[in-house]
Structure formats: C-alpha cells, structure tokens
Amino acid sequence: MSSASFDVASIRSQFPILSQVRNGKPLVYLDNGATTQKPQCVIDAVSRFYSEQNANIHRGAYALSVEATDLYDQARASVANFINAGDSREVIFTRGTTESVNLVAATWGRENIAAGSEILLTVMEHHANIVPWQRLAESVGTTLKVVDITSDGALDLEQFEHLLSDRTRLAAFTHVSNVLGTTNPVKQLVQMAKAQGAVTLIDGAQAVAHGPVDVRDIDCDFYVFSGHKLFAPDGIGILYGRAELLDAMPPYQLGGDMIELVSFEKTTFRSAPDRFEAGTPHISGAIGLAAAIDWLGGLDHRAVAAHEAALLEHASHELQDIDGLRINGTAPGKQSVISFTLDCAHPHDIATILDSANVAVRAGHHCAQPLMKRLGASSTARASFSIYNTVEEVANLCAAVRNVVKLFG
C-alpha cells in the first residue's frame, strides 16, 4: 500500500496519539470526518507559541507582540497560499466552518437576499450549511430549493441546473459529503450558478484534508473550512471570500480590532479581513493551522490521494462482502468515507462493539438529518479514513464488523 514517495509508518510516527493502546488493542482511529489527529509539529507549534511567543497581536509596541502579530499574519498568508487565494486579505479566521457559514449568512446574506429570491442547497448538506440559510430565508421571506442525489449518492446535476434560475441569489453546496463521501464537481457547479448570476458558497470542511483546493480555479465566491479536520487545532477555521464581496459586507461581530475610529456619535470599520475579526482571535489556532498546512505541503499530495483511494477501495470491497451490509454512497471519485448500515444491528450497537476492539467510528445522523431521511435511515455507522490509516486497520475494522454480525445476526 505504500509507495516510494509515501511511507505510512513514517507518517504515523509523527502522530503521538496513534501509538495509544487500550486494553491491549492499538487505537484504530477511523473518525477522521469528525476530526483528524494532530502531528507532533502542530502540537509543538502551539506549545512553542505559548512557551516562547505569546502576546496579543496588533497592539503592543514591544518585540513579543510584533513577533506574535507576524506569526498570525504569516499564518493568514499560508492559508491564502494553501487555497490559492489571490490576496491574504481574502482569508478570514473564524472558529470553524459553522461560524464561517453563519458569518456569510448574517452579513452578505442579510444585505443581499430579499423576499422573492431563492437559495439553492443540496440534500447532502451538513446542518451547518442548511440551518443558517433556513433561518435567513424565514426572516426575509425567501425560498430554499434543494437538489437531490442520484441512487449512488452523486449530486443530481441536471436537477441542480434545472433548479437554478435568475431568482437564485445563492447556491451553497458541499465540496465533499461527510456522509456519502461524494466529491461534487464544484467548478462545474460554480459555472452553472454563475450563469444565472448566483453567488456561490462551498463547504470545504471534508475536502481540504484530501487534496489541493484552488479557490481561483473553482472560481467560487466563498469557501469555508475548519482547521481541526486538517490536522490543526480545533476552534480555528477559515472563511475565504472574494475581496469585492468582502469589502461590501457589513461587519459580523463588533468590538476591538475591527474598528478604525470610534466615538459615541459614529464608528467606522476597518476593511477585510480585520472587519470580520472582532476581539482577540485564536492566535495559537492560526499558528497551529499554518503548521499543519506546512506539514501537508511537505508531502506528495498525489501519493497521499493514492494511499487514501487504495484504502477506500480495499475497505469498500471487504465490507461489501459482509452479509446484510449496505454502503451509502458509491459515486465515482468519492473520498475515503464509508457510511454503512447492517440489517441486523443498529449503528450505535455497531459503534459500541467496534469501540470494544478500539476501532473508533462515528454512529449517528452525522449532522445531516435531511440526507438521512433521503436515505431512509435514522442513522449510519461511518468509517472515515485519513493519511495515516493502514490496510491492517481496515482488516481490524472488518473483523470487528464481522463480530457485530456474529452477535446480532
């Protein structure tokens, strides 16, 4: 499974948590869709910040604060480079994907979406890319349109195009489904949306850890993701927005760091990105995110993708062999996420039995209740693979699932 340019053992050795053993069983961490583990270099970067570099940014007239400010600014530049943004001003630090979507809904959305217009979503969205729009739609009197999936879990592109119209103000869709693993043809979707004059927002939470993202090539207006699914700390996330849109957006939260001049008569605001980062930001999170991006940059992303694809193929093949097991989402080009159900056992029972083998998977609705309803399931079990998973771990997973069948079948 490893190639000359990709040595999974050496990758694993950089993740301290992966050497954990519980009840004599090694940790098999297959919940990477929920969050990824952190390499030592990210842990060290955060730790180094607090031991050697900590100061508040943008205020101090002393060396430590200048250094912290530089690190924070460099982190923004790293992120801009990582997604190929044209300018680091287009990169806003948030708490995560959820806050990024909420920010756009509360600012751009409030100013630009009015009664009679429409918002286009897909049935495979995470709640974070549904509920903010639903709330906005309810308050301004717009309609949500929802694109369905086909039987293999791919987005119904014909319906996507059909549901777009000159009333569509926004098309918001996920890059990779956290349940189905489906990779959406985001560039094509953006083209279709733009042809109707719609603004586009892409939820990249599940995409960024699996391969390069180029926001200028995709040509989207907004792209959002979280650090913690990208080997970085939790509590840090990104909103990429095209400068032209950001500059016209009102502030989100109000307070320090985002103002120009404040008087009791009137306050003026700084431009992006500062306008959207009120208060002291998550400085160590940004630095940790930059460290994760640097770390990923040192790997051969084609080899990583090949490794993950091989794991996905192997695991899908092995799991499909198990009686009564159904995989939700088999679209070509999907990412290494396998949601499955068993005829004989509920996903929660599956997860408990897998946990006793120290195999960590997620069971539940994956914050995608509309998709669950569409699939006719109340929940699924989900194994999501990352860069550090191995063929041996796939074997552990399959053996544990077979044990479930033995017990419940």
Added chain:
Amino acid sequence: MSEELSDLYQEIILGHNKRPRNEQVLDPYSYKAEGFNPLCGDRITVYATADGAGKLDRVTFVGEGCAISRASASIMTTQVEGRTISEINKRIGDVIAMLSQADEPEMDLAVEGDLAALAGVRKFPARIKCATLSWHALRSAIENRSDTER
C-alpha cells in the same frame, strides 16, 4: 469479546431487541410522548392507557433505535402495567438512577428479572441515554396528561 461487552449485549437484551414486547401503536390512548435523542436521531414513541382507577393497564412503544433503547423500552412495557401513576413515577426514577449513577445501585437487581440485564449499560457512558430514552418518554407522557390525552 470483553466481559463488559457480553454484559451489555446479554441474550436477554438481544432477545428483547429482536422480539420486543408491546411494540405497537395504541389507539385510543390516554398518554403519549416521544423520546428523542438529538445526538443520534433515535426516536421512540410511548403510548399508555389508564383504567378508571388511575392505574396504567397497557404501555406500548414504537420507534427507531438501537438494541439497548429497544430492549429497554420493551422491558419497560412489561414493568409498569397495573401500577398506579405515582408508583410508576417512583419506578421510573429508580430505574433511571440505577442506569445512570456510578454508585452501586440501591435497587436489588437480583429480584429484577429482565431489567437487571440492562445494568450492563452502566459501564458504557456513551450508551446510558439509549437505555433511559423510553423511561424519560414515559415520564413525560404521564406528566403531560392534559396535553396528550384524547
């Protein structure tokens, strides 16, 4: 399989999961409430009918859930029939305490029959809510009589 896991998935639990007692809609009913676990999306609806003397004479459930929540609901329906509302309220409190508190249970499990099999969940903090779901639902059903009574 670990001892704790075999304790959780005893034959009694697996049996109730496969062939639950009283898994049906009651119509008409005196009480009804839905138990919903927003974390996993599991949903159980509990129905009960009362006789003229303030006792429950039938308790049933329907819904989607894991083996633990289904077995617990099934066992519950066999535990409460013929008891008065106040007896049942006390019983619900005792069972929820037994399932969710870390201390040794006050309940004498030796005399509890199938209910004792649910005690295995105490070692699985992530699953306690599955076991208590139907009991909480029954409690809301009988507490909100005016809302749900037909």
